[in-house]
Amino acid sequence: MADRDGIFAGDDPFQIARTWLAEAEKSEPNDPNAIALATVDADGLPDVRMVLLKEIDGGPDDGAFVFYTNYDSAKGQQIAQTGKASFVMHWKSLRRQIRVRGTVKKEQGDRADAYFRSRALQSRLGAWASKQSQPLEGRGTLVAAATRQAVLQGTNPARPPFWGGFRIAPVQIEFWADGAFRLHDRFRWTRDAKNRWFSTRLYP
Numbered sequence: 001m002a003d004r005d006g007i008f009a010g011d012d013p014f015q016i017a018r019t020w021l022a023e024a025e026k027s028e029p030n031d032p033n034a035i036a037l038a039t040v041d042a043d044g045l046p047d048v049r050m051v052l053l054k055e056i057d058g059g060p061d062d063g064a065f066v067f068y069t070n071y072d073s074a075k076g077q078q079i080a081q082t083g084k085a086s087f088v089m090h091w092k093s094l095r096r097q098i099r100v101r102g103t104v105k106k107e108q109g110d111r112a113d114a115y116f117r118s119r120a121l122q123s124r125l126g127a128w129a130s131k132q133s134q135p136l137e138g139r140g141t142l143v144a145a146a147t148r149q150a151v152l153q154g155t156n157p158a159r160p161p162f163w164g165g166f167r168i169a170p171v172q173i174e175f176w177a178d179g180a181f182r183l184h185d186r187f188r189w190t191r192d193a194k195n196r197w198f199s200t201r202l203y204p
Contacts, residue, residue: 095178107165
């Protein structure tokens with residue numbers, strides 16, 4: 001598109017997203033990689049929560065946005081049912097946001113194992129201890145479970161079978177930047193059946 005220049009320039013929406021995230025890492029005070037992840041339950045009721053985006057992987061042909069979680073959590077079960085998710089990441093310091101919609105597959109095996117090993121020991125033990133999204137009697141129960149897992153798992157716990165990554169393969173990626181007098185800039189990238197990406201400017 002002729003007027004897609006400046007911060008919107010480029011032929012690879014994944015690289016644009018990486019560039020924006022790199023800028024946010026220099027200006028956002030906390031968690032520049034935080035995303036508001038939306039899923040839908042069995043009744044069609046939307047659900048949303050904040051998670052941390054851990055990787056923007058690949059490019060136009062095979063790109064995906066990757067995060068990690070407990071597969072037995074509400075979001076894990078909802079993704080298993082629908083195979084779809086969307087998210088938005090918004091940076092107040094940049095006055096920009098990215099929206100993504102797509103299909104979801106698990107990220108397991110060596111890559112998930114490597115990421116799990118990179119986490120702090122207490123976080124790895126916490127992953128074993130937490131029955132995420134299930135009722136909890138009190139904080140003491142959770143702390144006791146983590147202490148128990150420290151004994152059972154030792155100092156090098158393996159990745160739990162119920163914990164791993166999800167890869168969101170987008171069908172749409174939208175970039176938004178704040179403009180004066182609410183005349184914002186929006187560009188939506190859409191992937192067609194032949195895996196080609198096209199951008200369209202949208203009214204704000």
